[in-house]
């Protein structure tokens with residue numbers, strides 16, 4: 296199947312209410328200006344009020360963890376508010392809200408530094424994938440629990456020796472009576488401790504005509520017999536990702552997502568969901584806020600210039616990300632635009648702590664700078680991963696170059 300022929304099913308999402316603008320498509324990019332509807336302010340205010348009440352006690356560094364911060368109790372509260380699975384059909388626990396409403400909620404959660412990690416992947420990509428390609432049994436089994444903030448997923452793409460070169464995966468699923476037997480391993484799996492299920496990309500055909508053929512996506516119960524999972528400590532002594540081993544794990548037929556063999560095209564459509572949301576340019580946002588808060592009422596030209604530069608870059612990326620969300624909501628597969636948002640977004644997220652460090656006077660131990668310095672220190676260490684997770688900088692640029700005919 297050609298990648299460009301994969302279109303998400305528009306019928307599965309609520310009607311769009313983004314307001315499209317009129318910029319012509321340049322080359323093959325389509326980043327038309329899109330605005331959020333005027334009525335969105337009320338929802339924004341509702342989310343802000345909720346977050347002020349719920350997040351009062353968490354520290355700036357906790358907030359800086361952004362969507363890697365994990366709190367299942369908070370996820371359940373968001374589910375009860377109707378802010379997970381917002382666009383999905385009501386019959387699956389969704390709320391049939393427009394995609395623009397979801398964008399606003401996500402933006403508010405991230406800028407507030409809410410601990411959304413437990414349900415994040417399930418809401419962002421596993422749920423939509425199941426909605427579009429999953430069996431009736433899978434939809435009924437998982438979507439209501441995801442929307443309630445109770446069922447969590449992780450992404451099983453990378454393996455030892457198969458990261459950027461994802462087609463090199465070696466985890467296999469062999470046909471058995473009523474399903475498949477999975478053997479192999481996945482690596483760097485975010486949310487591995489909290490997740491209940493993984494959507495894994497596996498080889499279901501030993502020999503295929505093309506390198507990208509013969510792969511399928513399976514929903515694997517992480518508590519099933521034969522599954523072993525371990526967290527891996529990162530360079531900041533945190534354990535947000537890990538490895539999973541599969542030893543003759545049985546997966547029933549109705550847990551295949553889409554058609555066996557169509558996994559590669561589906562994964563690429565899924566990556567547009569993974570690469571374009573506000574989380575791809577807001578990971579260092581806490582530091583921007585702390586920079587502004589700690590310099591309120593003081594005239595410092597260097598800080599003012601930096602805040603101006605960062606604001607312009609954030610606003611541009613926001614406009615691009617809203618545009619990609621609109622495209623996804625209308626059923627397009629904006630692979631290239633999502634790659635552009637992720638590459639430019641990760642660059643801003645990594646520049647931000649470095650630029651703040653180069654501009655502020657970090658010898659001052661004035662109390663109003665304590666939070667700024669702590670968040671800066673945290674993000675200086677954390678930010679190198681921003682251009683690795685979800686696809687590295689070089690790989691994204693390769694996708695962009697290929698799509699515009701440069702390679």
Ligand SMILES: Cc1cc2nc3c(=O)[nH]c(=O)nc-3n(C[C@H](O)[C@H](O)[C@H](O)COP(=O)(O)OP(=O)(O)OC[C@H]3O[C@@H](n4cnc5c(N)ncnc54)[C@H](O)[C@@H]3O)c2cc1C
Pocket residue numbers: 449450451452453454456457458459460482483484485486536680683684685686687688689690693
């Ligand atoms: C914090 C974090 C969370 C992650 N979460 C998940 C997850 O939930 N699920 C999951 O499946 N994976 C996850 N990953 C894995 C991530 O997708 C991979 O690390 C990434 O795709 C790179 O693969 P690799 O680590 O094998 O590096 P490699 O592919 O070995 O790359 C090493 C370097 O070589 C460069 N390179 C490789 N090939 C080329 C090429 N053809 N041209 C130019 N340069 C090239 C890369 O850009 C990189 O700089 C996560 C990674 C991190 C850091």
